[in-house]
Amino acid sequence: MEKVGVYCRLSDEDRYKKNKKDDSESIANQKSMLLKYALDQGWEVVDIYSDDDYSGAGVERPDFNRLINDCENGRINIVLCKTQSRFSRDMEVIEKYLHNKFVEWGIRFVSIVDNADTDNEANKKSRQINGLVNEWYLEDLSNNVKKSLKNKREDGLFMGSFAPYGYMKDPNDKHKLIIDENVAPIVREIFTKYKNGLGYHKICASLNERKILCPSLYKKSTGSNFVCCNFDYDTTGIWTSDTIARILRNETYSGTLVQGKKTSISYKNHKTKKVPKSEWCITENAHEPIIDNETWYLVQRRLKNHHRPTKKNGKVHVLSSKVYCAECGKIFMRNQCDVMGENGTKVKRAYLQCKGNKRYHTCDNNKSIRYDIVENYVFDAINNLLKKCNQKLLKEEFNETLERQNRQDTLITNLNKEKANLEKKINESKLYFKNLYIDKMKGVISDSDFAMLREEYTKDVESYQNRLEDIAKQVDKMEERKENSKDIESIIKKYKHITKLTRIIVDEFIEKIYVGALDKDTNTREIKIEWNLDL
Numbered sequence: 001m002e003k004v005g006v007y008c009r010l011s012d013e014d015r016y017k018k019n020k021k022d023d024s025e026s027i028a029n030q031k032s033m034l035l036k037y038a039l040d041q042g043w044e045v046v047d048i049y050s051d052d053d054y055s056g057a058g059v060e061r062p063d064f065n066r067l068i069n070d071c072e073n074g075r076i077n078i079v080l081c082k083t084q085s086r087f088s089r090d091m092e093v094i095e096k097y098l099h100n101k102f103v104e105w106g107i108r109f110v111s112i113v114d115n116a117d118t119d120n121e122a123n124k125k126s127r128q129i130n131g132l133v134n135e136w137y138l139e140d141l142s143n144n145v146k147k148s149l150k151n152k153r154e155d156g157l158f159m160g161s162f163a164p165y166g167y168m169k170d171p172n173d174k175h176k177l178i179i180d181e182n183v184a185p186i187v188r189e190i191f192t193k194y195k196n197g198l199g200y201h202k203i204c205a206s207l208n209e210r211k212i213l214c215p216s217l218y219k220k221s222t223g224s225n226f227v228c229c230n231f232d233y234d235t236t237g238i239w240t241s242d243t244i245a246r247i248l249r250n251e252t253y254s255g256t257l258v259q260g261k262k263t264s265i266s267y268k269n270h271k272t273k274k275v276p277k278s279e280w281c282i283t284e285n286a287h288e289p290i291i292d293n294e295t296w297y298l299v300q301r302r303l304k305n306h307h308r309p310t311k312k313n314g315k316v317h318v319l320s321s322k323v324y325c326a327e328c329g330k331i332f333m334r335n336q337c338d339v340m341g342e343n344g345t346k347v348k349r350a351y352l353q354c355k356g357n358k359r360y361h362t363c364d365n366n367k368s369i370r371y372d373i374v375e376n377y378v379f380d381a382i383n384n385l386l387k388k389c390n391q392k393l394l395k396e397e398f399n400e401t402l403e404r405q406n407r408q409d410t411l412i413t414n415l416n417k418e419k420a421n422l423e424k425k426i427n428e429s430k431l432y433f434k435n436l437y438i439d440k441m442k443g444v445i446s447d448s449d450f451a452m453l454r455e456e457y458t459k460d461v462e463s464y465q466n467r468l469e470d471i472a473k474q475v476d477k478m479e480e481r482k483e484n485s486k487d488i489e490s491i492i493k494k495y496k497h498i499t500k501l502t503r504i505i506v507d508e509f510i511e512k513i514y515v516g517a518l519d520k521d522t523n524t525r526e527i528k529i530e531w532n533l534d535l
Contacts, residue, residue: 005046154281254293
């Protein structure tokens with residue numbers, strides 16, 4: 001007597017199930033049909049394998065793997081399903097087991113509705129075509145789901161499973177965020193402290209000392225189902241530098257929803273990959289912001305070149321990571337030395353020296369410069385710039401900036417048009433290949449012709465994909481330039497004259513400061529400023 005393993009699968013949870021441990025009606029119907037068929041054939045049913053709420057893509061199914069293990073160990077010699085698609089919709093899985101491993105293990109595969117039977121060599125081509133059609137179904141379904149999610153994101157709907165720290169989902173609309181006033185002040189505190197020069201460590205220490213719950217523990221305290229992988233809720237639960245960094249970089253706090261940064265590799269492979277910035281779904285003013293625009297901008301500017309705070313007070317000095325050597329291009333290091341003050345007592349004085357000379361001994365710019373001299377030079381330079389920038393000059397410079405941005409917008413538009421055309425060609429090539437494969441299965445074209453045409457198809461698609469990657473990189477660079485481009489007029493209006501040099505002002509105005517070598521004859525050195533403003 002033949003020993004049969006009955007396999008049933010359903011991908012969507014049946015709404016009529018009494019609870020999740022009960023079999024769905026569809027699974028129950030599959031079992032009834034298959035058991036009756038096995039009885040009519042006089043086969044012995046060794047076991048019933050049932051995967052409810054599992055997709056037919058891949059092999060990540062508990063009872064499917066149990067079935068395969070029993071096949072390999074000789075416990076059964078027939079696998080019985082309602083349709084071939086119940087066993088798998090993945091063409092690779094069909095080929096691996098139905099036409100390879102099952103043949104090796106002496107296993108017969110039978111499906112009732114579509115008459116698949118591996119003992120019947122004549123219907124092998126139909127099984128392969130069915131496998132291909134089932135795979136296309138999975139691909140189309142995956143694409144439709146992705147398009148649906150993308151449309152919702154583009155409409156400004158929040159599609160995340162959990163709201164970011166500082167927000168909660170609106171009870172009346174789960175796709176809209178509202179401010180959680182219980183912890184929003186903590187988010188504002190983090191941004192303000194970082195903007196004013198405090199480092200990650202000092203911010204964490206302040207929050208931990210006051211026993212403020214970190215985001216994961218706060219979510220748990222509110223009854224959320226949020227689970228943080230590899231996190232011991234009972235023994236840990238403190239604020240860390242990584243947590244602060246993630247919060248400071250999260251655009252959600254500025255009122256902007258940025259979604260679709262990652263996607264699964266394919267409908268078969270659920271590992272994620274990064275999506276080009278040009279394809280992100282960005283919705284401005286999607287919800288009420290926690291952080292004002294100016295604070296957000298200044299924090300992001302500082303984050304681009306995160307500076308190490310001093311050990312004594314945890315703050316970043318105002319010229320940190322801004323001063324560079326004009327000779328070798330390496331950064332100037334800051335050190336403090338004990339010097340004799342005016343009243344004869346020792347005082348601390350800060351100096352800057354080229355790292356290329358002090359640490360690597362590769363630069364001739366070997367004389368240090370007093371930190372306060374550079375600081376005073378920058379202070380005067382900014383005020384001189386503000387004084388010279390009259391409204392007429394500002395207007396001309398602003399118009400030039402606007403014209404340059406318009407040129408960039410035109411280039412981005414043209415690149416996006418080329419991208420859309422390439423994506424259309426890729427889709428047309430996929431359809432062509434599908435038809436080509438069917439012709440091969442039907443014997444319309446020979447295997448050698450198919451191999452030749454497949455090679456041409458692969459080369460074309462690879463060239464399209466490579467160009468798409470190049471376009472994505474170009475668009476990202478241009479978008480970054482647009483983001484970095486500042487409205488000169490608004491900055492000059494904000495700072496008519498400065499009375500004190502702060503880290504915020506330095507970040508606003510200055511990209512880099514270059515200090516030249518000391519001229520022994522004149523005992524002077526040249527200092528140049530590379531401005532942030534698009535002058």
